[in-house]
Amino acid sequence: MAHGDFAVLAADEEPVHRSTPAGASKGGVADAARRLEVLQAAFQEAHAKVDVTARTWRVQGALATGFLLLLLVMRVVAWAQGITPGQTVVGMHFLTTGADIWCICCAVPLFVGGSRGCCVSSGCAGPAVTIICSMCVIDIAAFASFCLMDAPRPLAPETPKSPLTILEAVLGVWDLALLASVALELALCASTWRLYKELRVVGLYPPGSNPARGMKGDEVSLMELVCEVEDAKYLQQKCSCMGDLPKQDGPQRDAPKQDGSQRHAPKQDGSQRDVPKQDGSHRSAVIDGLP
Numbered sequence: 001m002a003h004g005d006f007a008v009l010a011a012d013e014e015p016v017h018r019s020t021p022a023g024a025s026k027g028g029v030a031d032a033a034r035r036l037e038v039l040q041a042a043f044q045e046a047h048a049k050v051d052v053t054a055r056t057w058r059v060q061g062a063l064a065t066g067f068l069l070l071l072l073v074m075r076v077v078a079w080a081q082g083i084t085p086g087q088t089v090v091g092m093h094f095l096t097t098g099a100d101i102w103c104i105c106c107a108v109p110l111f112v113g114g115s116r117g118c119c120v121s122s123g124c125a126g127p128a129v130t131i132i133c134s135m136c137v138i139d140i141a142a143f144a145s146f147c148l149m150d151a152p153r154p155l156a157p158e159t160p161k162s163p164l165t166i167l168e169a170v171l172g173v174w175d176l177a178l179l180a181s182v183a184l185e186l187a188l189c190a191s192t193w194r195l196y197k198e199l200r201v202v203g204l205y206p207p208g209s210n211p212a213r214g215m216k217g218d219e220v221s222l223m224e225l226v227c228e229v230e231d232a233k234y235l236q237q238k239c240s241c242m243g244d245l246p247k248q249d250g251p252q253r254d255a256p257k258q259d260g261s262q263r264h265a266p267k268q269d270g271s272q273r274d275v276p277k278q279d280g281s282h283r284s285a286v287i288d289g290l291p
Contacts, residue, residue: 039210046202046211050115054198061111061191064184068100071177071184078173085174088149092142093174096181099135099142103188106131110192115204123207126228129196133225136189143182146175193225200229 075097078084085093106128109119119125171179196205200220203211206229223232 042211043204046204047115049202050198050204054115054195057191057194057198058111058114061107061188061195064188064191065104065107065111068104068181068184068188071180072097072100072104075174075177078177083173085172089146089174092146092149093178095142096139096178099139099185100181102135103132103185107188107192110195115199120199120205121207123205125196125199125205126224129192129224130226132185132189132192136185139182139185143178146178196224200224 075093084090109117110125110128113119119128197220199205203209203213221232221236223235227235
């Protein structure tokens with residue numbers, strides 16, 4: 001008697017049934033229990049499918065996150081030893097270090113918990129994908145600025161000019177860390193998007209979706225990289241409506257072209273204007289024929 005629709009229990013009282021027939025109430029409870037079992041089976045199947053299909057992306061994302069953490073430790077050790085970047089590029093290294101920290105904070109709950117983790121169940125997978133994508137863009141911009149502004153350090157006169165020393169003058173520890181950060185964040189962004197897309201396809205995200213319905217991979221819009229699912233659908237509908245307007249107005253715009261054929265009618269009537277020329281030649285012939 002746990003459901004309040006068919007029974008009301010009071011302290012030390014017998015169950016008081018409502019006007020709903022007993023057979024109908026039992027049938028409704030049985031249908032609800034059957035639907036619940038089907039839904040639980042669909043969720044278990046969806047989780048098992050994600051565990052198989054997205055295993056590669058989870059491993060790749062976890063490795064990229066681990067190497068980003070190792071890169072952060074290397075930066076801290078270099079700073080502690082007195083190896084600092086140049087004054088002209090210290091801002092770029094500050095940006096890329098902050099981007100690595102944000103990527104690590106967003107990727108750890110997603111790749112460690114997987115489809116059953118709190119990141120997916122609480123609806124934070126979408127914002128995590130957006131943040132990782134944004135940090136990747138910031139990292140690429142910092143690397144581009146670094147390539148434009150950085151200059152190789154001058155060598156001392158007594159330093160032997162070997163290929164290794166020249167390479168160390170051109171690329172230092174911080175420079176190599178910046179290059180590695182860009183590569184690792186690109187790999188992390190790709191793995192995060194593929195895992196997110198697989199969650200959307202099987203129906204595990206956003207929370208409250210029905211995994212029994214599912215969807216196709218091409219139905220997941222790339223706009224979900226920067227906005228939520230509802231916002232992406234709204235923008236797609238608006239863009240499709242705006243794209244249909246020229247097609248509907250096209251026949252109306254072509255109407256003047258059809259009416260333009262009437263403007264050429266005077267050219268056809270111009271043959272009537274040439275009649276006086278024919279009459280003039282006739283008159284000249286008549287005049288020449290006179291004695």
